[in-house]
Amino acid sequence: MNETEHEIASPEKSVSCAICLSPVAHGEAETKCGECDALYHAECWQENGGCAVYGCSQVPVIEQRNALEIPVSYWGQENKPCPDCGQQILAAAVRCRHCGATFASARPEDSAEFQRRTELEQRSPILRKTIVWLFILCVLPCLAPVGVVFGWVWYPSRREEIKALPAIYGALCKVGLGVGITQILALVVMTIMFIFLRQV
Helix, strand or coil: CCEEEEECCCCCCCCECCCCCCECCCCCEEEEECCCCCEEEHHHHHHHCCCCCCCCCCCCCCCCCCHHHCCCCCCCCCEEECCCCCCEEECCCCECCCCCCECCCCCCCCHHHHHHHHHHHHHHHHHHHHHHHHHHHHHCCCCHHHHHHHHHHHHHHCHHHHHHCCHHHHHHHHHHHHHHHHHHHHHHHHHHHHHHHHHC
16 A cells, blocks of 8 residues: 555644645644655645655656647647648747748748738739839829729729738828829819809
């Protein structure tokens, strides 16, 4: 028998439980490890499943998790698969040492997410230039109608891609279209007023 349970007989006895570190009071049920003689509250021993002294043979066996049970994105993992080539790289890596692919952050990505981000980065320079030209067209009074028509057709289909850019580009689109529409409305009002005054 590895452990024994008995009532404390001596009221002067003051020994701390090796698990909860509180004294084992007189009259409390106690359990003594049969291997190293460490004293515990009976409840502490039962809850721990054995001894708590390092190196003792009565220390409970720690259940190991299967690697397949831990998701790839689990923060405790040391490695992650590269979303481009599939090779294992360090979890904190922002560049694959096998294929040279770079990542926006150390957060694990799947292949589809990586491909979308890569395509967006490739189109990003053209997208930024288009936004600047759209803003210029909308701001210039003589070209505002062209800019507004182009923006009205082009902007809705690129809205998600524009959100991925720095906020200034989304603001340029909205401000440009707003200015362009305002100028067109002002031009229409001025034209109507001019025609009305000529008739008067």
